[in-house]
Amino acid sequence: xxxxxxxxxxxxxxxxDPKVLSDCIEECLACLDACNSCADACLGEQxxxxxxxxxxxNLDCADACQAxxxxxxxxxxxxxxxxxxxxxxxxxxxxxxxxxxxxxxKQHEHCRICAEACRRCEAxxxxxxxxxxxxx
Amino acid sequence: xxxxxxxxxxxxxxxxDPKVLSDCIEECLACLDACNSCADACLGEQxxxxxxxxxxxNLDCADACQAxxxxxxxxxxxxxxxxxxxxxxxxxxxxxxxxxxxxxxKQHEHCRICAEACRRCEAxxxxxxxxxxxxx
Amino acid sequence: xxxxxxxxxxxxxxxxDPKVLSDCIEECLACLDACNSCADACLGEQxxxxxxxxxxxNLDCADACQAxxxxxxxxxxxxxxxxxxxxxxxxxxxxxxxxxxxxxxKQHEHCRICAEACRRCEAxxxxxxxxxxxxx
Amino acid sequence: xxxxxxxxxxxxxxxxDPKVLSDCIEECLACLDACNSCADACLGEQxxxxxxxxxxxNLDCADACQAxxxxxxxxxxxxxxxxxxxxxxxxxxxxxxxxxxxxxxKQHEHCRICAEACRRCEAxxxxxxxxxxxxx
Numbered sequence: 001x002x003x004x005x006x007x008x009x010x011x012x013x014x015x016x017d018p019k020v021l022s023d024c025i026e027e028c029l030a031c032l033d034a035c036n037s038c039a040d041a042c043l044g045e046q047x048x049x050x051x052x053x054x055x056x057x058n059l060d061c062a063d064a065c066q067a068x069x070x071x072x073x074x075x076x077x078x079x080x081x082x083x084x085x086x087x088x089x090x091x092x093x094x095x096x097x098x099x100x101x102x103x104x105x106k107q108h109e110h111c112r113i114c115a116e117a118c119r120r121c122e123a124x125x126x127x128x129x130x131x132x133x134x135x136x
Numbered sequence: 137x138x139x140x141x142x143x144x145x146x147x148x149x150x151x152x153d154p155k156v157l158s159d160c161i162e163e164c165l166a167c168l169d170a171c172n173s174c175a176d177a178c179l180g181e182q183x184x185x186x187x188x189x190x191x192x193x194n195l196d197c198a199d200a201c202q203a204x205x206x207x208x209x210x211x212x213x214x215x216x217x218x219x220x221x222x223x224x225x226x227x228x229x230x231x232x233x234x235x236x237x238x239x240x241x242k243q244h245e246h247c248r249i250c251a252e253a254c255r256r257c258e259a260x261x262x263x264x265x266x267x268x269x270x271x272x
Numbered sequence: 273x274x275x276x277x278x279x280x281x282x283x284x285x286x287x288x289d290p291k292v293l294s295d296c297i298e299e300c301l302a303c304l305d306a307c308n309s310c311a312d313a314c315l316g317e318q319x320x321x322x323x324x325x326x327x328x329x330n331l332d333c334a335d336a337c338q339a340x341x342x343x344x345x346x347x348x349x350x351x352x353x354x355x356x357x358x359x360x361x362x363x364x365x366x367x368x369x370x371x372x373x374x375x376x377x378k379q380h381e382h383c384r385i386c387a388e389a390c391r392r393c394e395a396x397x398x399x400x401x402x403x404x405x406x407x408x
Numbered sequence: 409x410x411x412x413x414x415x416x417x418x419x420x421x422x423x424x425d426p427k428v429l430s431d432c433i434e435e436c437l438a439c440l441d442a443c444n445s446c447a448d449a450c451l452g453e454q455x456x457x458x459x460x461x462x463x464x465x466n467l468d469c470a471d472a473c474q475a476x477x478x479x480x481x482x483x484x485x486x487x488x489x490x491x492x493x494x495x496x497x498x499x500x501x502x503x504x505x506x507x508x509x510x511x512x513x514k515q516h517e518h519c520r521i522c523a524e525a526c527r528r529c530e531a532x533x534x535x536x537x538x539x540x541x542x543x544x
Binding site: 052053056057059060063064066067070071074076077078079081082085086088089092093096 | 324325328329331332335336338339342343346348349350351353354357358360361364365368
Binding site: 273275277278279281282283284297301302303304305306308309310312313315316317318334338341342345346347348380381382385386388389 | 409411413414415417418419420433437438439440441442444445446448449451452453454470474477478481482483484516517518521522524525
């Protein structure tokens with residue numbers, strides 16, 4: 001499924017750019033999957049001791065993305081202030097997780113792939129933030 | 137992100153067919169997004185009274201898919217019995233949600249798209265179930 | 273289970289007041305359950321048309337609380353900035369949901385109970401925010 | 409909030425024993441919190457190498473409980489077959505997690521507390537299973 005096709009069928013019109021919104025939701029789902037997978041791959045690594053912080057940031061990022069993916073997909077009676085707050089939390093979670101994963105990207109391919117997913121999601125959040133209405 | 141690329145980087149080998157597993161996780165994420173979106177689109181419809189059951193099955197299906205997507209992506213120390221049980225719950229959730237959404241597919245395009253996502257996820261579950269080891 | 277008993281067993285010391293933190297996590301779990309239940313009770317009401325916004329804010333609040341409950345319970349390698357951002361999103365979600373549920377509290381007992389759970393969680397967030405370290 | 413008080417306000421009558429259902433949802437939320445907390449406490453332990461399987465079963469159990477807690481709290485248009493399937497997955501997740509945590513309960517107090525939460529949730533699932541209607 002392409003999220004944009006689904007978004008176009010919603011009975012209520014959104015004031016946000018549908019492409020920017022759909023891209024963000026898709027990056028969000030990909031990031032949640034990457035983070036959840038990377039946490040588990042780290043858990044299976046010999047050198048798990050160096051990866052504790054990575055597992056923690058992965059789990060936090062997955063949780064922030066999951067909440068945001070669900071909230072952003074809703075177009076009925078939105079609160080822009082709440083969406084802004086949740087996207088801001090997710091954007092920060094993505095940046096922190098990307099920074100941590102990038103430290104391990106040379107040794108662990110899963111960290112490299114996860115860092116990329118986090119950076120794409122972070123960029124999608126930044127674009128969405130400038131597209132979200134300022135008022136409540 | 138392509139889940140298969142991530143799966144290949146895992147330090148532990150899986151005994152499940154990686155393509156079948158990755159496809160199921162991707163359908164699962166798409167289905168969770170479709171169901172969450174369809175629940176909200178139904179909530180915005182004029183004829184919401186006929187869509188109560190649809191909203192309920194959408195929400196249940198999103199929750200079952202979310203749990204399964206997280207559990208299936210983990211390759212470290214899996215319990216096949218638990219994965220079978222969660223995939224079975226998800227497969228049933230997808231079938232019930234598809235059956236309900238198909239009733240509204242002619243009037244509501246979001247129900248038609250959601251039913252398709254549920255059917256694809258249901259089929260991916262069936263393929264995965266025959267690929268999961270029988271023992272604990 | 274009492275969350276405080278669990279928190280005391282953690283191998284890493286937290287710099288946050290353990291009672292304030294545990295209370296917030298417990299209110300957070302109670303609020304997530306109240307919001308999820310209220311959304312479904314609204315879905316079963318005759319006058320569902322007036323309850324669309326209530327269902328939406330209930331679902332958002334449940335999602336924000338769920339992410340926060342998971343993130344706050346982690347004491348290993350925390351990012352205070354991220355916790356602040358997620359608690360801020362949750363606090364706002366609770367306030368918006370309480371405001372909406374309070375409008376329906378006279379007709380619908382589930383809205384009255386839910387509003388109370390949201391207000392308790394909102395207050396616990398406010399206490400926690402002033403207890404969280406300011407630095408990253 | 410007491411879940412039973414909330415359940416009594418639902419516009420639709422449930423055919424399940426409300427006390428058995430409410431107890432199960434409350435144990436489910438406590439178990440999800442215990443498992444999420446124990447996974448993180450294990451992540452902070454010196455001897456993390458022995459706790460990999462424990463972290464994995466904790467995360468799976470938290471996810472199964474989360475899905476079940478949300479689905480069970482809904483009384484509008486339920487599917488008993490789906491609830492049975494999800495409760496079965498959760499019951500197994502709780503048993504597996506309890507068995508693993510019990511192995512570490514002497515060295516790690518968080519594992520002992522988590523095992524107890526899992527056993528209480530497992531017992532609540534067993535009681536609920538015999539209370540759920542057999543038909544779809």
